[in-house]
Amino acid sequence: MEQQFDLAVVGAGVVGLAHALAAARLGKRVVVADRDAQANGASVRNFGFVTVTGQARGEVWRRARRSAAVWGEIAGPAGIDVLQRGLTMVARRPEAKAVLQAFLETEMAEGCAWRDADGLSDRLPGGGEILGGLTSAVDLRVESRTAIPRLAAWLQAVHGVTFLRGVAVRGVETGRLETTAGPIRADAIVVCPGDDLVTLFPDHFTRAQVTRCKLQMMRLGDPGWRLPAPVMSDLGLVRYLGYAELPEARALRARLEAEQPAHLEHGVHLIVVQSADGSLVVGDSHHYAATPDPFARDDVDALILDEFAAVFGQAPPPVLERWTGTYASASGPSLVETPLPGVRLVTVTSGTGASTGFGLAEEVIADLYDLSQGAAA
Template identity: 75%
Template sequence: MSEQRFDLAVVGAGIVGLAHALAAARLGKQVVVVDRDAQANGASIRNFGFVTVTGQEQGLIWRRARRSRDVWAEVAGPAGIAIEHAGLVLPAQRPEAAAVLQAFLETDMAGGCRWLGKDEASGQLGPVQPPALEGALISDVDLRVESRQAIPRLAAWLEAAHGVIFRRGVTVQAVETGLLVTSQGSIHADAIVVCPGDDLFGLFPDSFTQAGVTRCKLQMLRLAAPGWRLPAAVMSDLSLVRYLGYAALPEAEALKARLLSEQRSHLAHGVHLIVVQSADGSLVVGDSHDYAPTPDPFSSDALDQLILDEFAAVFGQAPPPVIERWTGTYASAPGHSLVETPAPGVRLVVVTAGNGASTAFGLAEEVIGELYGVKMGDAA
């Protein structure tokens, strides 16, 4: 690798790294992205591609999600990324869930959301027909991309349209102010952003230890095309005790108590329901959440069945056949993200809440704006 100096070097080509590359490129900076893998292979492509605003934690995280959703909408067309569908349908299967959703609609996070009563909802939810239905929250602000396609296409567009240089199959061995030491020589950069995802033991391991970062393992499924189209992404009552925009509301306590009685196994493994649809009609369904510093790589049929049971409860029908299964891992810790300055001109940035696709663009604009002393995005 011939020696070259850049304005910014980004370590990691997942969504968090790409978001920082985009933010810097929009400031006219010359950017290089270094990644040890030959292609996208981690959490950034092992998810729903669901850019979730509705239900994100109130305040800063919700604002990051709103901004990230706007950036996805801005770059999708130029980057050749299809918006597969938009919005969210969240049916309330229990009176306690309806109370949570109606309380949510009274908050400042409810822009673009509305409530459908039981009778109205049953006629407008398409295939979403839970046997027990108290009403439904409808949101117009969320969107969905096919992450396996979106991440490579975003990287290709950054290269073609913004001149971002990618060094793939290159391991970063050390980071110092102004310098990356890699398996293929040194890279000099005025500023460096390290976005290692759930690589907790490579660069800056002490930062991960001190922040209490571990890994979360999830299981996901793809189901055969059912012959109908979803009106939007779908969640369920279980999501209301997991997503902090709902779960932090006082009204959520009664729902948590009921779910502990009725679905304790689901809660024990962090199982809730998200269903999104791909262009070929197949459904991406998940997921579960189990935590360990080094999770095992094995998928559990029992956990898959918990997810599929919740699918049946929400759609009022048996799920289509499973045609694909996979696991993923991401860095997990209390709070949304780890952002540190391990050396002058160096930032360590890791999303630790499993919502990188939903919040990374907003977070990256904050980090890059601070690095370069400018205001970006909604703050500009």
């Protein structure tokens, strides 16, 4: 016998769960189907850093602000610990300081301030050669490996969302999914396939020139000090578009090309976050291919750790874990299309699913049900 729902979501990553939440808050009966037994992809292979500061100006930044607010609303009820709040964006060079000071003049600098190096002692342990940094209070960090499963469990227990694990979706048509567990009927469908670009609606990904990005990350041992907020450095200022699109970023990029060409070649920038046990999650790098190889390169990890040593003025702690992750990547921040009536195809294509997914999902659900965005919030 076919099951009937108001909304069917394909994919139980953070973007799929965000759509399930937005619909459940409207009182919709929701089912989520996922081919894996538990979260195993990009949603758990990341920093858990919900980054608002530095996101691309305009709709992406607004989505990030809304997403951080939603994380704040659900974290406590879902049993998700917010381990760090804010951001410390370090400037090692005068050109980086100029970018950050220009950023502080924009509307995106809400909750941000500049501190000279001697004013960062409570945010940045160690003795790295830095000029100072931008501090933010609007970002937050969770432990992805536990946050995503807890979010799903809360959606099931509190919002009545049905989860079908280990179930592959083989076909989608208006009002119906064909799955390995049998057909599912739903008034509306949202397909959130992550970086699976070939199983469902592959022509849409081809037309949008979506590819895949591989990143490398590490977990380091407890350094003996605590970070109240995640830390980033100069390299991030030419990757995060909220900074990189400012005119002042051109001079910084030119200097980085002269001084750290290998870092730029491998898409390396530095993010350091700290877990409850004191260990540090550190990354990352960016390599693009239709099918990225699964292997982590030691020389790329060495570039990441080199930037760590420069920022903190000390050798990195021992590496406890290494892993790679992949995500869908394209020139725009996300792909949202209507391949069939009553069906939406949604993929974040900028590696910002945790940071922008809740805001994006509210927009999609509002559109799907012909509501104002506020009604879906």
